Amino acid sequence: xxxxxxxxxxxxxFTGGSLLLPQxxxxxxxxxxxxxxxxxxxxxxxxxGNDGLNTYVPFDHPLYYxxxxxxxxxxxxxxGKTNGMGFHPALKDFxxxxxxxxxxxxxxxxxxxxxxxxxxSQEIWQTATDSSHYGTTGWLGQYLDFQCQDHEPxxxxxxxxxxxxxxxxxxxxxxxxxxPNQYKVRTEQERSVTLTDNPQxxxxxxxxxxxxxxxxxxxxxxxxxxxxxxxxxxxxxxNLEWIAxxxxxxxxxKVYYTSQxxxxxxxxxxxxxxxxxxxxxxxxxxxxxxxxxxxxxQNVTLVVFSEFGRRVKDNGSGTDHGTAAPMFIIGGGTKxxxxxxxxxxxxxxxxxLQHEIDFRAVYATLLRDKMGFDAKQIGITHSGLRGLx
Amino acid sequence: MDRATLWSLRLGFSSKEAxxxxxxxIESFLDASFTSKVRLDVPNFLRESPKSLGEVRELRQRLKxxxxxxxRELVRKExxxxxxxxxxxxxxxxxxxxPLREKMTCFWHNHFVATxxxxxxxxxILDHNQLLREGAFGNFKTxxxxxxxxNAMVRYLDNVDNKKGKINENLSRELLELFTLGIxxxxxxxxxxxxxxxxxxxxxxxxxxxxxxxxxxxxxTYFGKTGRFKAADLVDIIFEQKAAPxxxxxxxxxxxxxxxxxxxxxxxxxxxxxxxxxxxQPLLRKMVTEEFAKNTAGSKIKDPLxxxxxxxxxxxxxTLSPRLITIFLRQQGMDLFGQPNVKGWNGGTxxxxxxxxxxxxxxxxxxxxxxxxxxNNPLNGEVMAVKNPPRRLEIxxxxxxxxxxxxxxxxxxxxxxxxxxxxxxxxxESILKYDFDPKSEGAEHAVLRLFNAMVxxxxxxxL
Numbered sequence: 001x002x003x004x005x006x007x008x009x010x011x012x013x014f015t016g017g018s019l020l021l022p023q024x025x026x027x028x029x030x031x032x033x034x035x036x037x038x039x040x041x042x043x044x045x046x047x048x049g050n051d052g053l054n055t056y057v058p059f060d061h062p063l064y065y066x067x068x069x070x071x072x073x074x075x076x077x078x079x080g081k082t083n084g085m086g087f088h089p090a091l092k093d094f095x096x097x098x099x100x101x102x103x104x105x106x107x108x109x110x111x112x113x114x115x116x117x118x119x120x121s122q123e124i125w126q127t128a129t130d131s132s133h134y135g136t137t138g139w140l141g142q143y144l145d146f147q148c149q150d151h152e153p154x155x156x157x158x159x160x161x162x163x164x165x166x167x168x169x170x171x172x173x174x175x176x177x178x179x180p181n182q183y184k185v186r187t188e189q190e191r192s193v194t195l196t197d198n199p200q201x202x203x204x205x206x207x208x209x210x211x212x213x214x215x216x217x218x219x220x221x222x223x224x225x226x227x228x229x230x231x232x233x234x235x236x237x238x239n240l241e242w243i244a245x246x247x248x249x250x251x252x253x254k255v256y257y258t259s260q261x262x263x264x265x266x267x268x269x270x271x272x273x274x275x276x277x278x279x280x281x282x283x284x285x286x287x288x289x290x291x292x293x294x295x296x297x298q299n300v301t302l303v304v305f306s307e308f309g310r311r312v313k314d315n316g317s318g319t320d321h322g323t324a325a326p327m328f329i330i331g332g333g334t335k336x337x338x339x340x341x342x343x344x345x346x347x348x349x350x351x352x353l354q355h356e357i358d359f360r361a362v363y364a365t366l367l368r369d370k371m372g373f374d375a376k377q378i379g380i381t382h383s384g385l386r387g388l389x
Numbered sequence: 390m391d392r393a394t395l396w397s398l399r400l401g402f403s404s405k406e407a408x409x410x411x412x413x414x415i416e417s418f419l420d421a422s423f424t425s426k427v428r429l430d431v432p433n434f435l436r437e438s439p440k441s442l443g444e445v446r447e448l449r450q451r452l453k454x455x456x457x458x459x460x461r462e463l464v465r466k467e468x469x470x471x472x473x474x475x476x477x478x479x480x481x482x483x484x485x486x487x488p489l490r491e492k493m494t495c496f497w498h499n500h501f502v503a504t505x506x507x508x509x510x511x512x513x514i515l516d517h518n519q520l521l522r523e524g525a526f527g528n529f530k531t532x533x534x535x536x537x538x539x540n541a542m543v544r545y546l547d548n549v550d551n552k553k554g555k556i557n558e559n560l561s562r563e564l565l566e567l568f569t570l571g572i573x574x575x576x577x578x579x580x581x582x583x584x585x586x587x588x589x590x591x592x593x594x595x596x597x598x599x600x601x602x603x604x605x606x607x608x609x610t611y612f613g614k615t616g617r618f619k620a621a622d623l624v625d626i627i628f629e630q631k632a633a634p635x636x637x638x639x640x641x642x643x644x645x646x647x648x649x650x651x652x653x654x655x656x657x658x659x660x661x662x663x664x665x666x667x668x669x670q671p672l673l674r675k676m677v678t679e680e681f682a683k684n685t686a687g688s689k690i691k692d693p694l695x696x697x698x699x700x701x702x703x704x705x706x707x708t709l710s711p712r713l714i715t716i717f718l719r720q721q722g723m724d725l726f727g728q729p730n731v732k733g734w735n736g737g738t739x740x741x742x743x744x745x746x747x748x749x750x751x752x753x754x755x756x757x758x759x760x761x762x763x764x765n766n767p768l769n770g771e772v773m774a775v776k777n778p779p780r781r782l783e784i785x786x787x788x789x790x791x792x793x794x795x796x797x798x799x800x801x802x803x804x805x806x807x808x809x810x811x812x813x814x815x816x817x818e819s820i821l822k823y824d825f826d827p828k829s830e831g832a833e834h835a836v837l838r839l840f841n842a843m844v845x846x847x848x849x850x851x852l
Contacts, residue, residue: 117824117825118824119821119822119824120826120829123831134830134831136834136837161815161816161819162842163838163842170758172754198688198851199649200648200649200737200738201847201848203690203738203741204741204746204847204848204851207741207742207847208746208847
């Protein structure tokens, strides 16, 4: 912390006082660090609408096979079977983690009056509003507004190409990191800016590259924790590896967020879905193993979700946009249960599953049980679930 | 970027004039700009400020008689008036139907620098500013003569201390080095002798005046000519020099178009400037119409003024106090009436440092969040009240709701970014996805997020 403060006061005087530090930088410099090893939440958003029924599969239900003649997974291929449900064969490590008692499934998660637009449904999940209401800040952003005095640029870390609405609050309490590699070593920064034929643009890019707020903290955390060789070389694998390094390096962010694309499987679903879930499984397995051996799994709650599930009946080789789907909670001392009944394939709403558990109840649970925060403060009125942690 | 928008930004302070440029054509737009009305009335806030040295003396004595402390009060009040003058000018810039005159006034303001901090008379600062406004499209030689013989300039560059037998070279030097010819085009003797010619030119009632007792009436040699030269003669001789048109032409190219103007263009337009006897209007006409036809977008880093007014205009913000903007400008290193030194703002890459860049992003985020810019000094250690609900700005963003995500992205890009790459396109399409419905309720929030992302691209810093 001393070095950081020193850095700030130095740049303050360097400009002769005529150029003023932005308020947030100043506030940051005078703030003491968060307590070591606080609990944190890690989100993986599966973009495109993940097919819940082929992820956590009701393999015992005759209607599952009747409605999905082309894409149903055979009972034999489903793994980790319990109580009529089992995992997609690509999720072998999910099954193992469940056996270890470190994975809970929350079934049939959704919200009333579901919207089948990716765009809008993601917005709903990110703002935690009713589907008839339009929020401009995210649920995690609002939570961080309450948690952070002034402004803490690394309270939330978003690994993505663009800012995430879920993390947007009144204050900029999160940063978006497009490319974790930019933090590797300072001296590489200059070189990693792609030069163009426009020197003015190159100049601005170099500045932009060097000033990501919170970069100092991230550097320090990365320096403390070594890279793990065990992560797959996929996008998600790299992002999770990087998140784990920051956690191990004591960055103490409260929220990490990343996403995986490709779940909009209108066509050729079996192949695409298998490929996506394999990437997900391998990345999560590495992350789980990494944190477990570091003794940090208790502090870290990984949440996997998607903006909606898919239509129960297939459309041939794929599925159209649907509604409710399962969420997966890994680590963080979860009790390893399956909450909620198995998907009701009989009583459908226009061919879609009816949700049983509101996603905001899951949010409220996470905030209450893991972060000690009452979700009512940010306008979530749903009661938290019992038995998840 | 759409060409009309690019030139609206270049010839003004926002994309406000893009429509006019589009419909009138660039030449008629220039004509209308050149003939735009000049308002030279004295603004109300200056009513009580002293107009001359005599009035200052009188006021001081009157106040002193009443209460010695009230003299300090007078100084404090004039500092406030000077702050009001910044707000006033900013309002002129924002309100102008054809802002090119204000843009050009600001150019001259940064060429013939004379700051309040040194001049300390608000009326003289206003006179100076009005002189530049009135002569914005006039004759460079005439303007130089007028500026050299203004109260603001003779005080700013210490010519009030330049007296026979006690020569002060400051004004003489800057007249050659910064105002006209530039380093390498004059000798130290020219400076010494020029200073003699300027000796005795001090403060006066309506502009600077020679005072007989301080004049130096020796014969001097100035650029090879010998005579008893005074201010106007010196300027005439300077403008006979071969180098006369280039420094200013380079600066004008820098102000409007290129951070690093190609030297052949400087020669080309400079030669023309001499041909038209240093008339600014034909120079601007030629330069703008010829450069308009070229693809020159992205050759300049935005100054803070353009940066913030473009954002304000795009978001249709009308309730943001001008004071918050002038404070922002000062924090960004572009204090109106307050350049750090006689060289003025250097511009180009000097506009940006990492702090300035972060501060720009912070401002963009605040405005997109419907929040005002931060007020005063963030270094004073005050911690803002954390949970105070901030006062909201009214904001609105133009987009065509009959289009789709791609047309909306393209339209915004055309207004905001001089260039785009496939990587940027992918980024924007991950904010406005293919199933985004612009007609749906709340759609404007999503377009605003797209806008916010675009203005935080490095490319937005350029024009």
